[in-house]
Amino acid sequence: MSINLIQVTAAQRAQILQQMRSRLRPGQQRMADWQAGPLAISAVPGSGKSTGMAIAVAILLATRSLGSQDSGIEIGQKTENKEQEIGLGQEEFTPNSQLLLVTFTRSAVANLKSKIREHLRSLSIASQGFMVYTLHGLALNIATRHPDLSGLDLNRLTLVSPNQSSRLIRTCVEQWVAAHPQSYQRLLEGRQFDGEETERLRRQSVLRTEVLPDLAYTVIHEAKSSGLLPQQLYELGKNVTRHAILDEADYDVLTIAAGLYERYQTLLRQRGFLDYDDMILAALRVLENSSARQLWQSQIYAVFEDEAQDSSPLQTRLLEILATAPNQADRLPNLVRVGDPNQAINSTFTPADPAFFYEFCERCALTHRLAEMDQAGRSTQAIIDAANFVLTWVNDRYANLQPPIPNPQSPILPFRPQYIHPVAPDDPQEDANPDPEGTGLEIRFPPDIYQTVNLIGLRVAELLTHYPDRRAAVLVRENRQGRFIADLLQNPDFYHLDINLKQSGIELYDVGQRDRHSHVPAEILTMLQFLDRPHSPDYLKAALQVLVDRQLIPTQDLNALVSFPEQFLYPGPLDPPQPDPVRRARRYCVSLLKARLELPHYQLIPFLAMTLQYEQSELATADKLAERIIHQTFGDSSMATVLDALGEIVRSERFEAVEMEEPESRLLRPRQLTLITMHKAKGLDWDFVFIPFLHEQVIPGRLRVLPQAQFLGDFTLSEVARAQIRASIHGMYPLPDLLSAWQRAESLKIAEEFRLLYVAMTRAKRLLWMSAAHKAPFSWSKPENLDDRAPCPVLPALVHQFPQSMSHPSKLN
């Protein structure tokens, strides 16, 4: 593809480059001035990480391709460190070597690429000399270019990403149970077991369908992405301290976990599967070979990583190797890592522990190779003050709650003490640190969650009517809250709201609703598996779970129902009468089974879609799925073939919902109220941000042990194993005993919930509205069951610090 470059003279180019550099904020300039060696950039929200990286990379590429004299930029003019002493000088880079940029998501890759290209075009420089990848994309590229070394041949292997309920994990659990009867028996007996048969069956169901799949899933991911093999996990198990009091309930969690992991690896090999962690491992295998390693290292002269707080140890190792010059293993890598440890919000469900980036920052700080990007132009001062206050308050309050951590390098605070500052008055960002709307921070304590939605509706209507070009969003902790808000706002008369957004010309966009469509194939598969084998406790339970999740039957202990499927589905006259929730569940199941006998196969999917009460676009997705299945099973539409075809679709995730993923702009439309989870909102911003339902029970909340699993003890095996593995990575030997590990897991969860709140708060530009209702539900699957709920403890502290946040602004006109 030929690109028309604007013709500019050398002098003009030098001037543009100088202008570009002068537009950068101090931390961003450090990135642009980088020459060699490691550099950590710890940035605050909205400080311009991606923007800065794109400009810095363009400057760097221009300087490299033109030579520093022609570019008019004196390389490294303001750096405090002495790159030449420890790293490579420019002259040592091979002419074809590239700058490798790595970021977290595919959309971030596309954004970064297009921004860099745009800057290079303005300099009349060809778009070359750099490549942008996601970490997995990069690993795949390396591994598939050397199939002989990586053992990865995509013609033979299928890439899978199994979750807790996938067949692979289930099979691995079943095999482990069969091979380890004694360990399994010990788990089964747990605490207080009198050998009663019904209780034994119930515990079996919980262990086989919940506890062990959860343990397998967590540990496999955690261990693999930390570079641990099953054998090493067995060894770690020997280093765990035993708890002084627990006695019989002190299970050898890591040993059980290692057994599961070992089975899983064997199953993968036997079936020709590989998972995402294997891709990174395969790339590392390639780089163990010295000629392959040198080939890659000579092609890459530096690595820039964005969102570095989200990387796992293995991913970091991959980047470090690539960033090292060939045959120069003793030199420090040319690695620039940009991230915000305070926005690490994946560490409790992925192996990304912010401690690793935090430690990288601290190491770099020792040699003056840490730069802070602490100026941000996004928010008004009142919002910056509130976010900074939360950071300090949480660090003060929770510092002492952390269990002792012997390794001084491990972070002991939920937040890195780094404050957001407004940008300088001459900052080039348009409308930087805008004026607040009203006081900029509004905190409310409505009587209940219905009143909360009413208040949000009124304020949104007022604001978006007055400022039709501005943007607003409600950030929720979970999708069910979004569904609740959408339901009320879409039916204002029914719920007696004082506002009708539609009539005010404001559109509602519930992001969670769109995401739910990707569950359609998996839900249909679950229901069909049940129809195929209704007496399988696993299939029955999975189907019941779908019905509970979709709120079609009451929440109840499903393990009790599935222990005796026949008795549950077709109770005899001598069986004890079923309580109402059980009866309702049974009626649903029996009517589904009846339909199975009466309907031809090809009508089952649309029928199930109706039964699950899918809404319009979910129905369209189900129809598309049914068509695909008919097409794929043409000539043999037996139930077994249908299940195979559907299983393949679900496993490979090769089925998009009818509505394609939309660009970011869809979430940011003016005159629209976007309902989105706090997690999904990361990286985005809106003028007016509403964060309701901030209750202590959720933020910070507690790690929960589900009632059905409490027979094992007051902890979950998966969290204990995760904490012990992490402790090993941080060199904390002997590894913490079961209860200390559980406590560490709890600390991780508390810290992460507060960081999530911080991410949510820092999405707001002009108004941040937060609330906790006096009455709220325990579970959002039953929002109508209201109880007294305490607010998130930081809310009263915020009110105390910023009393004006409680005042009601005068009406807009």
Ligand SMILES: Nc1ncnc2c1ncn2[C@@H]1O[C@H](COP(=O)(O)OP(=O)(O)OP(=O)(O)O)[C@@H](O)[C@H]1O
């Ligand atoms: N040097 C700069 N000059 C002008 N505008 C800038 C500059 N740096 C950043 N910005 C602007 O600041 C805003 C935030 O930038 P960006 O999205 O890159 O921040 P971020 O650090 O990635 O945010 P977050 O941490 O919240 O994900 C953008 O609107 C961007 O255009």
